[in-house]
Amino acid sequence: MDNKDNDPRVKFIKESDEDTKHYILQKNKKTKIGATIIIGMLIVIIGAIVISGIFL
Template identity: 55%
Template sequence: MKFVKEEDEKRKDFIFQKNTKTKFGAKFVILVLIILIAVVVASGIFFEFL
């Protein structure tokens, strides 16, 4: 099984395909995770000082 499939490859056993949808989705998920981590850290700091 291949992890990343190139756009011009003809195979069905892959996890991610290297195209614009996958790149956008990966960037979106990473951004959401960074925002969630920042919110958890900020709330931890905020509630620690109350």
């Protein structure tokens, strides 16, 4: 098992030319699509909260 919690070498985003496993996210298509979906959902949720507050 790879324990990344206490490793000071862990970085946040991996560039495609770097060869190491000490990253939380990798700069690839899956990460970009996943981040876009999550950000889109958060925007929809925040919008729904704002709209429900206006019509309350």
